[in-house]
Amino acid sequence: MPKSKKPAGGRPAQNFDPRYAKKKPGGPFRGNEGGPRGPRRDDARPTRDGDRFERGSGPRREGGYAPRREGGFAPRDDRRPSYGDRPARDDRRPSYGDRPARDDRRPSYGDRPARDDRRPSYGDRPARDDRRPSYGDRPVRDNGRPSYGDRPARDDRRPSYGDRPVRDNGRPSYNDRPARDDRRPSYGDRPVRDNGRPSYNDRPARDDRRPSYGDRPARDNGRPSYGDRGGRDNGRPSYGDRPARDARSAQRPRFERDERPARFQRDERPARSVAEEQQIDTVHERLEAQAVQAVDSEVTFADLGLGENIVRVLDELGAAKPFPIQAATIAPIIAGRDVLARGRTGSGKTIAFGAPLVERVLRSKAGQKREFGRAPVALIMAPTRELALQIDRTVQPIARSVGLFTTQIYGGVPQGRQVGALKKGVDIIIGTPGRIEDLVDQGKLDLSQIIVSVLDEADHMCELGFLEPVQRILRHTSKGGQKLLFSATLDREVAALVDEFLVEPAVYEVANETQDSGTIDHRVLVIDQRSKGEVLDTLVDREGKTLVFSRTRAYAEQLAEQFEDAGFTAVALHGDLNQAKRTRNIEKFAKGRAQVLVATDVAARGIHVDDVDLVVQADAPTEYKTYLHRSGRTGRAGRSGRVVTLITRMRQRRMAELLERAEIDAPFDQVRPGDDLIAELAGAAPTAAELTA
């Protein structure tokens, strides 16, 4: 029996506020955002933000530097019924006790009808034969016709996609992906397997990560991209090869070989199969950075060059004094330099780029009138919608304090309102690459005036699938514009962007900062594949919030269902859910109405939810960076947390190597269902003091 069927009581988490997802800033130019409007909320200003950050909630390490949650969440008031209070309408599962049990409650995946909220993935679409762009078909832009954005955003009146002009950009679109038939997990895709053998499906498709030349449309820029080139043989010296510059310009980023010791020397290591070898993640060279020492207690935000209003808002946000990463990056960013910065999740990166970005935009507009329909001058991109939202929650109040406007540009929601905001004019856009590029291609977003671009989780944005759109977007921005790259795991993977877009960037990292904050207890459980379900049930049977990571969407869904069936309140978060459901589910978890969140790596980076004290990796990550980001969801704000990773015997060595790279010590324990250790790990994590002892 579960110990706690109901969500644990205690203080309600105040972090994910979906209100922001719908709302746009109000203000002088902004009576109407375009498109139909629902009831308007008047409390659009930043809500009580005093509790958005918990500063000083515990000294953490030398340097007296407490972590801060990035982009905290404003508390919600309860003026309107929240989703969670409503009867769950489209939940396909009956709520417990309400309905008679049905035998067929758990139809197998194959039998189940498609759910409303599970959009077919893009790849499921039948192949289009209009893939080849034809110039003749394409309407000329700016032809005086009302643009789609002018129309009411009624779904049934928007042109269907078939009617849309074919793009002539000659790049692979999502539609070009090979058709997938895996909407239902096929046996091969099924994460749960009984034999514990690695299969082709388990390994990352390293070799086919690069599109083959034949499949790829010709590039229009004439320059080789990183995807094409086989390393550093493109004739250009890369940073790693280049001799160090003289002291004056030593700011040039240099990449160093990662010299962390490997637990297994290559020679002692038993031979790996090809499949296994390919599973090993790439370790990029580390960026040599100028280490930022503990913050000088005398330095203030004002000293760093931020104006009065901004300083006041930062104070309201709970940032009274700059954290190290902020103390390092703010002045150079205001000065217009390109910056690369590495700082642990929760180290205050959002403010580190957000505040100086606003200051710089403000200065660039000095003496100018705020014009209707002005083009944005700053761009912030993030890999997920949730993260983009979260960044906006921090940046928007800062911007508004000086009369600047932000707008979110991301997919999954109708574009009408976003386009409406752009038509009125905004200064800073925050979003995800897909929708940004979509609007650019539709001629509804003009990036030519962008003078500052930020990439959050920059290394992730340089991975296949992200890199090219990001490059294309940046090429639309003002030439020579300032570029800021931030990530907790910034490494040479960003070289593709650095080489093309950054000029003599300054590189910073916080001294003595490893991802493993010392407040996290890392454990690895070696289990039999068959017992995974049972072990997981025991692990989530606890007080407190549990975040479970799975490798695939289908498995995330399956696990959420399993936990519900076992009597826990569980929700899923992954890309097969529509945006409304994503927002709703994460909010349920944040507010404690769901004890368990089962997520894919969509939740691995950046997303902050208060009080997650256990992270379970139902599927072990294959990349050490993923491990670091996932585990960074707990142990935040000086609290302690625990990360339990489940692996099979087969994967022990691989896991040990991964942990080595992540510089994390974690005991491995072999367990079977019912072993005391499992329930023990579901209990309270050791305190920070106990961990360091």
Next chain:
DNA sequence: AAAAAAT
């Protein structure tokens, strides 16, 4: 594998 645009 997931994510990121749209139906």
